[in-house]
Amino acid sequence: MKNFNLQKITKVLLILAGLLTIAAILLYVIKPARRLIIDTPLETHVEVNAGDTLSKILTEHGVSGGDINTIATLLKQDCGVKGLRANSDVLVIKKKNGNAPVDKITLSTGPWKRVELSCDADGKWNADVISVRKDTRLVRKSGTISNGGIFVQAGIDAGIPIGTVYEIINLLAFEIDFERDIQPDQEFTVLYEENMLDGQVIDGGRIVAVLFDTHLDRRGKLKMYRFEKDDGKYGYYDDEGKGAIKSLKRTPIDGASISSKFNMRRKHPVLGFTRAHKGVDFRAPTGTKIPAAGAGRVVVRSYNKGYGNYIKIRHANGFETLYAHMSRFQKGVNVGTTVAQGQIIGYVGSTGLSTGPHLHYEIIKNGVHVNPMTVTFPRIDDLTASQKTEFLKIREKIDYALDTLASNPNLSIPM
Ligand SMILES: [Zn+2]
Structure with missing residues (x-):
């Protein structure tokens, strides 16, 4: 009996030792990978973290102190870049081969700005501010509130950028009490623009329409359309062209x-x-x-x-x-x-x-x-007759986009 226990303990200890070794190897592999996203002999991507400086990063990549000074001066004087910003800027450091010195550095600073630094054959560094291709794409995302009843989570799960989710909460604040009205199984659809940079989604842009199933008998389904007037002011209007800005708030104290x-x-x-x-x-x-x-x-x-x-x-x-x-x-x-x-x-x-x-x-x-929680507040009817005519045209266009993107999510629809 004792022998059997000893064997069992030895076996368990061996398994534990094995697991620890695997964990140690994994930690060793994963830790540096958090800083270097793609690592090839020719090109290294470096995310700027807190405490990083241009000098520190470039020194780590074998750039000489003299070259670092030249690069810092070029960035400051020619490109308006005074320093690196943690958790935002990304550097791509390139060399011709594994043994060659660094001869090209690309700095992406902010969503729309990119600086390319290159070293010519004579060892002279040059800087160029690269214009970045910006565009927008109309997307339709749908979701269902899960058991937790949290709209923010459901929005993120549906793939909507967090900033856009909060914008939706703000624009529907007079229609829906997001802390109390939200129930599991409520469905929502959002039509919005994604800001793209060289084909990559950067963040959410204008919200074009929001559909929200309120599940409350007295208020039913909500559908709000974005409409911009000639003076550039915009608002969200229901299908009859009545404004979403409400006279009263259901809950005067936030979070109570x-x-x-x-x-x-x-x-x-x-x-x-x-x-x-x-x-x-x-x-x-x-x-x-x-x-x-x-x-x-x-x-x-x-x-x-x-x-x-x-x-x-x-x-x-x-x-x-x-x-x-x-x-x-x-x-x-x-x-x-x-x-x-x-x-x-x-x-x-x-x-x-x-x-x-x-x-x-x-x-x-x-x-x-x-009852403050269920009373229907009047919508503001502030569109003139000609604005209303214009609104109805826009509404038709938005409805078309909603229908089309539902069956064909990748279609490009100008708005
Ligand atoms: Zn009371």
Whole structure:
């Protein structure tokens, strides 16, 4: 029995030793590969990392101190390059063969700029700023929200650049609450331009259209089209040409969690009996800034036993918003003050009938309390008759692109 155990232990130890050796070899191979992407005797790609300098990198490649000084001066005086930028610049260092000195260096600095340095037969270095071919390509990407319910992740999974994903969130911020409305299985489609550099995708450009299945009965499917007016100003419009810029924000405090939803029959946490909850409670620390959900005029700035310190703002289109339990009001915000959307009106607190610091937020439409999370806000109808005609033509073009790219993703469609 003892012998058997010993054999078993020896076997395990041998396997472990083998695994460690493999790991060590892998580490040895992988580590230098992170810095050198492609390594042939003739051409070496070097990504500039933090702490790297031109002098350090070129010295490592056998370039003499005198040549390094010449190259640095050429870059600075002829090409406007003062130094290397970490995590962005890439150098390609070339030599005729393994034993020859470096005679060509290409520096890609920023997405559109490339400098080529070459050494002639007499050992004289020259610098050229190379013009880079830029173009854009229209692409259509679709995705489905996964179980995590995170749109950012689903967007990245669909192959949309992160900057474009955040732009989509911004342009739909008044339509969708991306922290709370997003549910698994929601589908989305984005038509946008990719910025290309010598045939390689660099980043996302203009967003041309966004389709979003909101899964919310009252709001249904969202489809917004980019439209640029003659003065160069652009916006996103629905299929009828109504603008996406909304009068009110559903959630005035970014990132706050909901502690109590809109409910016309709720047992009140302090009073203990059923009482309608005519708003939404956002839990947030005392002192958190409260911005106005939309532009409007302050009509109430007061205190009562229920709401504590509260403010009511009247907006366009028959809407009013109310903010309760504030610890204090913002200085200069009084009855009659005109406020802009996002302007700070007060600070989160727990005054009045409240069990802890939170913002109690109400939206009132034509005198009736509505659920801030599901109310439909009016779209702004700001296109003139001729702009609308122009918009409908653009819409047709965009719809054609969406249809065509769905079946033929590689087709080139001018927009
Ligand atoms: Zn409340």
